[in-house]
Amino acid sequence: MESPRLQVAGIAFTAVLAAVGAAAVVGGLGYGAVDDAGLVGPGFMPIFAGGLMLIFALIDIMQRVRHTVVANRDAKLALDTSSFEALEHELEDETKLDVDIFGRSQRFRNRQLVAVIGILVVTLLLVNVLGFILAFGLMLVAIAVLVERRAWLSSVIVSVVALAAAYLIFGVFLRVPLPQGLLGIL
Amino acid sequence: MIDNLLLGFQTALTPENLLWCFIGVLMGTIIGLMPGLGSTTGVAILIPLTLTLEPVTALIMLAGIYYGAQYGGTITSVLISTPGEAASVVTTLDGYQMARKGRAGAALAISAIGSFVAAIISLALLMALAPPLADLALNFGPVENLAIMILGLVIVVSFAGGSMARGLMMAAAGLLISTVGVATGFSDARFTFGNIDLLGGIPFVEVMIGIFAVGEVLYQIRIGAAEPIKARFRDMLITKDELKRSAGPIVRGSGIGFALGILPGAGSTLASFMSYGIEKKVSKNRRLFGKGAIEGVAAPESANNAAANANFVPTLALGIPGGGTTAVLLGAFTIYGLQPGPLLFETQPTLVWGLLVSFFIGNVLLLILNLPLAPVFAQMLRIPYGFLYPIILLTSFIGAYAVSNNMFSVVLVLIFGLLGYVMKELDMPVAPLVLGLVLGPLFEKALVQTSALGQGDFSIMLESPISVVILALALLMGVGPMLLGRLRVARRSRRSVTESEKVDV
Incomplete structure (x- = not known):
């Protein structure tokens, strides 16, 4: 419902x-x-x-x-070909359990969502200054540390690896001219 | 026909194409497996990676992702009751129940077998039907094209599921978004508000990446995750009895899937729901449905795969996408400078037949991959979503930039990501929006040309017999379901007054 x-x-x-x-x-x-x-x-x-x-x-x-x-x-409808909606609601209810396997409450997840959106906006603004790669590198670390509450070191390592892979594929292999921003480093 | 098949095999069996076909179906399986990563998303974010490939190779890989995801989507449905793909939503009903009874392996095996059989049946039909349809479509002028667009829009809306008004509203929104920028045939810039970046219009790869990838990630963050059920190798064996029970549902599912998939705008999701509903009515074991009936897994999984292939009939022969993913694939065609439509069969036979034959090869690869390896793929479900979604976000934004080399695309992805999230949260159908966006420019072109032909008088649409037939079909599709719904409501309300709510689909 x-x-x-x-x-x-x-x-x-x-x-x-x-x-x-x-x-x-x-x-x-x-x-x-x-x-x-x-x-x-x-x-x-x-x-x-x-x-x-x-x-x-x-x-x-x-x-x-x-x-x-x-x-x-609202009564539960028996499934027939026209009541997709009822079925979908039923399925949704099943997945919308209040606490997920990490024991996170709905409220906590809502806060995560807001945080991720905020981080994305800041990231796009930072592209002009730091350049694409550095700005999105910060995004990965910020999500890992601030949203997912993971340890600093492992977050940085995972982020660097993901970013290096993305840079190699897009920047080197596909030769996409990623914006370097004011810093002009990467 | 034989010549075409030979040409197709020659193209599809080169080591390079074979390799990319394998990569495509493998990635498709993984993408379909990941909750929150569907085939549309997967194809949209991986288009940039194929920019350096030959067009035929790129399309073979992207199509591989599409039908590979139909196999992978099942695994999540069965093991964690979370559909990896919209088309696998119904599979959660009986698939997950089977898994809880220790028959996860059998559920996965029957869906792989069902998908494979459905794929082969539907491919044969696709190869038989698409070329004559393309031949017929070669004689189409603007009048007939306009009629087809109208048919496409009507089908999109009437089959979108959920409220008809919402579907129409979103389709109209898609059409409206497509009018931004300078249209072909006119010199005026519309709705650009002085923004230079908008002059070229809102490119739909960015819209797709935004809505399907970023929007989905945001939605998943709020939903959270469920615990996977383990499937072991030895559970993969299915019994003779289970196979026998599944044969009928697989054949019926393939038929229903193909019939629905061939209509422009009706996707595999609808096909899977339909076939499940029909099995539930005709099956001997109908009381087992919802409690782990193997028929309830075999039928929808065959149907969604047959529909996925059938979707290529209108996509290739008419240039009108069959569903969300084929709409993105259509975008890929244009990126490679190919104009999808009836001429494609004449001008690019190597590409078309190579692509079609690659479906055969891809499905064989998928069967080999999925029968023994489904439990291995299932291990991927252990990767926490928290690790996955930042990477999906990174790939989405960098991919959007790679397609256009423009930061504006990246901003568009974020805007449409937020829109996509809101639409999901509010239960707004996404497919009509996407198809409206894709059909918009084609629709307007046909509209302008028809109006020029008839000197402003649209009654010339009633002078072409083909167009009259198509329009009649559109009318039937548009009004038919509504009338059926009314009838059903009337019948049901006679039976019980309380149950009549909600059937106004």
């Missing part, structure tokens, strides 16, 4: 898509749906796609709101 917070998030996400769809229609009208000769113009696809997005996002919001109301009387 979806948590109430997820349900609200779902409605909010769909609302954003509806807004994007509406904006695309407006933008498309600006580009022109049909040209002077009455042929399909550059605005046609944006209007078509944006319009579809808007319509179905609104339908989805309506369904979600209705679903939230009736959600509580």
